[in-house]
Amino acid sequence: MSEMTYRDALNLALKEEMRRDSSVFVLGEDVALYEGSFKVTRGLLAEFGEERVKDTPISENTIIGVSVGAAMGGLRPVAELMTVNFALLAMDQIINHMAKICFMFGGQTFLPMTIRMPGGGGSQLGAQHSQSLETYFMHCPGMYVLYPATPADAKGLLKSAIRNNNPVIFLEHELLYNSKGEVPEDPEYLVPIGTADVKRPGEHVTIVAYARMTVLALQAAEQLAEEGVSCEVVDLRSLAPLDEGSILASVRKTGRAVVVEECWRTCGLGAEITSRIYENCFDILKSPVKRVSGLDVPMPYSREIEKICLPRSETIRQAVMDVMSGAY
Amino acid sequence: MEVRLRTIAPDQELLKFYEQMYISREFEERCAEQYTKGHITGFLHLYSGQEAVSVGATAGLHRDDYILSAYREHAQAIVRGAEPRRVMAELFGKATGICKGKGGSMHLFDPSLNFMGGYAIVGGQFPIAVGLAFSARYRSEDRIAACFFGDGAVNQGTFHESLNWAQLWQLPVLFICENNFYGIGTEVHRSSALASIHKRTCGYDIPSEKVDGMDVMAVYRAVKYAAEKVRESGHPYFIEATTYRFRGHSMADPAKYRSAAEHEMWKARDPLPNYARRLIEEGIATREVLEAIEARCQTTVDEAVKFAEESPWPDDSAVWEDIYV
Ligand SMILES: Cc1ncc(C[n+]2csc(CCOP(=O)(O)OP(=O)(O)O)c2C)c(N)n1
Ligand SMILES: [Mg+2]
Numbered sequence: 001m002s003e004m005t006y007r008d009a010l011n012l013a014l015k016e017e018m019r020r021d022s023s024v025f026v027l028g029e030d031v032a033l034y035e036g037s038f039k040v041t042r043g044l045l046a047e048f049g050e051e052r053v054k055d056t057p058i059s060e061n062t063i064i065g066v067s068v069g070a071a072m073g074g075l076r077p078v079a080e081l082m083t084v085n086f087a088l089l090a091m092d093q094i095i096n097h098m099a100k101i102c103f104m105f106g107g108q109t110f111l112p113m114t115i116r117m118p119g120g121g122g123s124q125l126g127a128q129h130s131q132s133l134e135t136y137f138m139h140c141p142g143m144y145v146l147y148p149a150t151p152a153d154a155k156g157l158l159k160s161a162i163r164n165n166n167p168v169i170f171l172e173h174e175l176l177y178n179s180k181g182e183v184p185e186d187p188e189y190l191v192p193i194g195t196a197d198v199k200r201p202g203e204h205v206t207i208v209a210y211a212r213m214t215v216l217a218l219q220a221a222e223q224l225a226e227e228g229v230s231c232e233v234v235d236l237r238s239l240a241p242l243d244e245g246s247i248l249a250s251v252r253k254t255g256r257a258v259v260v261e262e263c264w265r266t267c268g269l270g271a272e273i274t275s276r277i278y279e280n281c282f283d284i285l286k287s288p289v290k291r292v293s294g295l296d297v298p299m300p301y302s303r304e305i306e307k308i309c310l311p312r313s314e315t316i317r318q319a320v321m322d323v324m325s326g327a328y
Numbered sequence: 329m330e331v332r333l334r335t336i337a338p339d340q341e342l343l344k345f346y347e348q349m350y351i352s353r354e355f356e357e358r359c360a361e362q363y364t365k366g367h368i369t370g371f372l373h374l375y376s377g378q379e380a381v382s383v384g385a386t387a388g389l390h391r392d393d394y395i396l397s398a399y400r401e402h403a404q405a406i407v408r409g410a411e412p413r414r415v416m417a418e419l420f421g422k423a424t425g426i427c428k429g430k431g432g433s434m435h436l437f438d439p440s441l442n443f444m445g446g447y448a449i450v451g452g453q454f455p456i457a458v459g460l461a462f463s464a465r466y467r468s469e470d471r472i473a474a475c476f477f478g479d480g481a482v483n484q485g486t487f488h489e490s491l492n493w494a495q496l497w498q499l500p501v502l503f504i505c506e507n508n509f510y511g512i513g514t515e516v517h518r519s520s521a522l523a524s525i526h527k528r529t530c531g532y533d534i535p536s537e538k539v540d541g542m543d544v545m546a547v548y549r550a551v552k553y554a555a556e557k558v559r560e561s562g563h564p565y566f567i568e569a570t571t572y573r574f575r576g577h578s579m580a581d582p583a584k585y586r587s588a589a590e591h592e593m594w595k596a597r598d599p600l601p602n603y604a605r606r607l608i609e610e611g612i613a614t615r616e617v618l619e620a621i622e623a624r625c626q627t628t629v630d631e632a633v634k635f636a637e638e639s640p641w642p643d644d645s646a647v648w649e650d651i652y653v
Pocket of ligand 1: 400448449450451477478479480481482508510511512577
């Protein structure tokens with residue numbers, strides 16, 4: 001184990017996988033010479049050279065399309081979209097091509113490709129640069145969607161993504177890049193896709209969260225423990241497929257659930273998870289499920305009002321208290 | 329003065345061109361019939377009239393070269409070597425189809441033939457072709473990517489993004505525009521500021537040329553030359569082949585937007601009878617030889633229809649196959 005940041009853990013995952021497999025290459029806007037707008041690709045050009053670390057034009061749809069073609073041709077592209085917001089320009093290649101090709105061509109080809117996308121709100125970047133679009137990707141079959149909360153998971157999940165033979169959307173939270181944690185040094189350390197992780201065991205309430213929401217949920221749980229409420233924090237890690245078994249097992253144990261999502265509430269992933277809890281655990285629930293979500297508005301710039309548009313540890317704490325007291 | 333055919337290719341090759349064009353036409357006309365009978369459903373875009381482009385171009389490529397196309401691609405798959413019966417079965421939606429009935433008319437694919445797909449989002453194939461060309465160079469493979477598309481596709485962002493990218497990264501992509509002068513019902517002058525499509529590559533400094541897409545030998549020579557250029561230099565190249573579709577955009581389109589005079593003008597340039605006449609005039613084939621070829625094609629297509637009819641539907645379980653999440 002060694003302590004490192006989320007950014008460095010991602011960087012290490014990229015380096016290890018590029019050393020391990022010469023068919024892995026990295027492409028994206030400003031990833032080579034500039035070493036990435038969040039510096040996740042630092043040192044890659046120096047170590048792996050121009051043919052494996054490629055700056056691209058500002059052509060998001062074509063970045064993904066070229067990755068699709070390269071994957072079809074036998075390579076393992078790891079594309080970086082500068083931020084998830086720009087993935088909207090690439091939705092045609094992501095949804096209409098990447099996610100369809102294996103199925104619609106009758107399984108005659110597969111696409112071992114990963115798309116990394118930094119995202120999330122909370123940095124006063126305004127309406128066009130603060131979005132949480134995870135639900136957009138989860139909705140469409142044909143691609144995995146991963147979103148780590150810790151440096152260790154960041155490393156283990158990215159390595160699993162790169163080794164996977166099918167398309168992976170790999171989301172990274174911009175506010176987590178500097179967060180630190182213990183990371184296994186073993187170059188064979190992999191986090192399996194499709195498994196949630198109980199980041200804190202507890203008895204009274206299950207908090208289902210992911211990425212930065214997990215960090216906030218853990219802060220809330222810490223505070224609540226002092227107040228005598230024991231929370232179990234289930235970190236999804238993998239949004240598609242959802243680890244329904246782990247979510248339901250925890251809710252069956254505690255009998256109560258709070259679901260936290262950074263994205264907009266309407267049709268957000270919290271709605272999907274809540275529905276699955278009701279469908280499967282209705283009989284044992286001690287109180288209705290509560291959701292904590294991003295507000296259904298474009299993100300305002302001003303720090304003081306941006307704050308209220310996003311879940312906070314305080315709103316999570318309040319939701320847990322509501323669930324405990326039966327106040328809705 | 330037309331160049332004499334024998335100076336371009338051996339007799340056997342010249343006859344093969346006729347056979348490929350003929351089976352393409354026959355296949356498409358039988359598709360129309362099967363659509364009318366309700367055996368083929370959904371969208372059906374026929375290639376009749378454009379055969380010289382696919383046949384000439386495919387002959388100008390190597391077997392290892394990738395081919396990508398749009399949704400008007402039955403003939404392109406067959407000319408590349410796909411079995412007509414498996415293509416027909418795909419159109420019928422049967423389990424024996426080239427994509428197990430999961431693709432349909434617009435999504436033919438066969439990696440064993442390096443036929444890397446029919447795509448139904450206009451302009452979707454451009455970046456994928458660029459990516460395949462990149463993989464070929466990365467893996468030091470001796471192959472290029474040939475990307476077919478229509479005149480309508482050149483106004484998509486991916487067209488410009490991909491031309492720029494292919495030239496910037498110096499990738500072996502041969503762009504082949506099949507300019508049939510219409511994108512559904514919109515004539516090219518109503519959609520493109522610069523309707524002379526091959527000139528558009530100036531902005532990316534990609535060499536380009538225009539060729540008569542109703543003349544199989546002209547297409548063959550142009551593509552053979554261009555493909556070798558691309559192979560040797562590793563740089564992209566662009567061909568615009570002017571052609572015409574004799575039918576509507578799809579089976580749903582009666583093509584009322586085109587005048588009878590225009591249609592007649594192009595009909596007179598039908599690549600099949602014109603090429604047949606040249607074969608006879610230059611003493612390469614007799615009428616009887618050509619009739620034997622035609623009969624053979626008809627039998628193949630008859631058998632394809634029969635095979636498709638008799639093939640089983642996919643199992644319901646197929647919907648959960650070839651998908652991972
Ligand atoms: C992105 C997208 N927009 C619109 C359509 C609908 N559409 C299908 S074919 C077509 C015309 C394309 O014309 P062209 O590229 O000239 O090809 P042709 O049909 O003539 O072979 C249109 C607009 C589509 N399939 N994809
Ligand atoms: Mg057209």
